[in-house]
Amino acid sequence: MPSRTSGQAVRVAVLADSDTRWKWGALTARRITPDDRSIELSGFLLRGRATPTARQLAEVGAEADALRELTGTDFLRTLREESYDVVVLALVGGAVQAMLHGISALKLADRPVIVTGYVGVVYEKLSDGLLLRHGADVVLANSRYDAQRFRTVYEGVGADASSVTEAALPFLGGERYVPEEGRDTVVFAAQPSVPASRADRTYLLRRLVEHARLHPRREVLLKLRSKPGEHTTHVEEFPYQRLAEKVPGGLPPNFRLVYGNMGEVLDRTDLLVTVSSTAALESLHRRIPTAILTDFGVREPLGNHHFIGSGCLASWDQLDGGGRPRPDAVWADRQGVAADGSYASAFDTARARVAELLDGPELPEISPYYTATTAPGYLPPLLARYHLAVDGTPLPSRASESDVRGVRRVVREAVRGAARGAYRHGVQRVAPVIRRMGEL
Incomplete structure (x- = not known):
């Protein structure tokens, strides 16, 4: 049977809800496209709290042939x-589940292959996140370790596990680390919500500044993912930029706050330090010395428990x-770090699977594990959050993007922008004040 994409480009739509997920989705789309076919990539940004700004999109460096912002129901349309x-679907689990039910309800004559996965380390809500992604044709696992865990969860609830496909993070790459004469750069990869409290984040900033003062010939960089007012996958209640303004004595001359593409920052890094950022896997892939901090303990809420056995755990005192931690090669291999040169073939299985689905017979109906029968108390309100009824059809109260014209559209966009600004101001300014008042 001839392929529906034979002799033409593979038409791919990527729906993402944050800057990091857009990066993962767009790069994944290019890596899983069969080698013998070109790609036409259309990008869609799901409108919400974490919708990336133009600056954030430019920073991640993942491009599309077209890119626009819309709602979930308008994406289905x-x-x-x-x-x-x-x-x-480069989305949080709940949004993936909603889109799966929504696409199923469209009853398309020739539906697309549905692919989803995770943007980084999967260290929490394993079963919840996985079952919300069940129903996609391909659920990508970023390592052999993850693939085994994913199949165990699906099989454990009696769900089909054939969608689980081992791959890797799509943004690994760059030159292998080689020390450079006269260069000594330490980079701390910040995370928006790990750790979460003001006290813990102030502590980390203080230790980083003290490290710079202790080593005046060393360049110390605090790598930030967003600027105040911007949001990523997680809410950042206490931005390091604000905390840095209050450092006693000011910041030392060899300390800087930096933005930009993580790969470009790693090009000049001699030691990467983080609590549990996915940047650690990028660093390990390039064989850059990498430290996972233990100052707050090795605990599941921090995500650094994922690195047990890595050989990378260390404290600021050390x-x-x-x-300088030394990574364990066996651990790195199981976690998809691919520092041994195997990264070139990491997506072979995924490409073959997508090609098989494209070239094969008509795709079956989407069959998520969660239905009105298996999760009658969980699924309906979840779908309602994305303005879908329990059968996956749009709720009648939801106005479509195409229904809004002229002045109404301008007014709605203005109100939406104001609402976003108010939300971010509330998270980063008002909420901390209320919390402090409650502690009096």
Whole structure:
């Protein structure tokens, strides 16, 4: 049977809800496209709290042939009106589940291959997140370790596990680390919500500043993912930029706050330090010395428990004294770090699976594990959050993007922008004040 994409480009739609997920989705789309076919990539940004700004999109460096912002119901309408071969859902679990039910309800004559996965380390809500992604044709696992865990969860609840496909993080790469004469750069990769409290984040900033003062010839960089007012995958209640303004004595001359593409920052890094950022896997892939901090313990809420056995756990005291962790090769191999040169073939299985689905017979109906029968108390309110009824059809009260014209559209966009600003101001300014008042 001839392929529906034979002799033409594979038409891929990527729906993402944050800057990091857009990066994962767009890069994944290019890596899973069969080698013998070109790609036409259309990007869609799900409107919400974490919708990325133009600056954030430029920073991640993942491009598309077209890119626009819309709601979930308008994305479903787009799939009904436009033809795509592959849809990559780079979303939180609940949004993935909603889109799966929504796409199923479209009853498309020739539905696209549905692909989803995780943007980084999966260290929490394993079963919840996985079952919300069940129903996609391909659920990508970023390592052999993850693939085994994913199949165990699906099989344990009696769900089909054939969708689980081992791959890797799509943004690994860059030159292998080689020390450079005269360069000594330490980079701390910040995370928006790990740790979460003001006291813990102030502590980390203080230790980083003290490290810079202790080693005046060393360049110390605090790598930030967003600017105040912007949001990523997680809410950042206490931005390091604000905390840095209050450092006693000011910041030392060898300390800087930096933005930009993580790969470019790693090009000049001699030691990467983080609590549990996915940047650690990028660093380990390039064989850059990497430290996972233990100052707040090794605990599940921090995510650094994922690195048990890695050989990378260390405290600021040890780093101040010149310590350099040495990664465990066996652990790194199981976690998809691919520092041994195997990364070139990491997506072979995923590409073959997508090609098989594209070239094969008509795709079956989407069958998520969660239905009105298996989760009658969980699924309906989840779908309602995305303005879908329990059968996956749009709720009648939801006005479509195409229904809004002229002045109404301008007014609605202005109100939406004001609402976003108010939300972010509330998270970063008002909420901390109320919390402090409550502690009096």
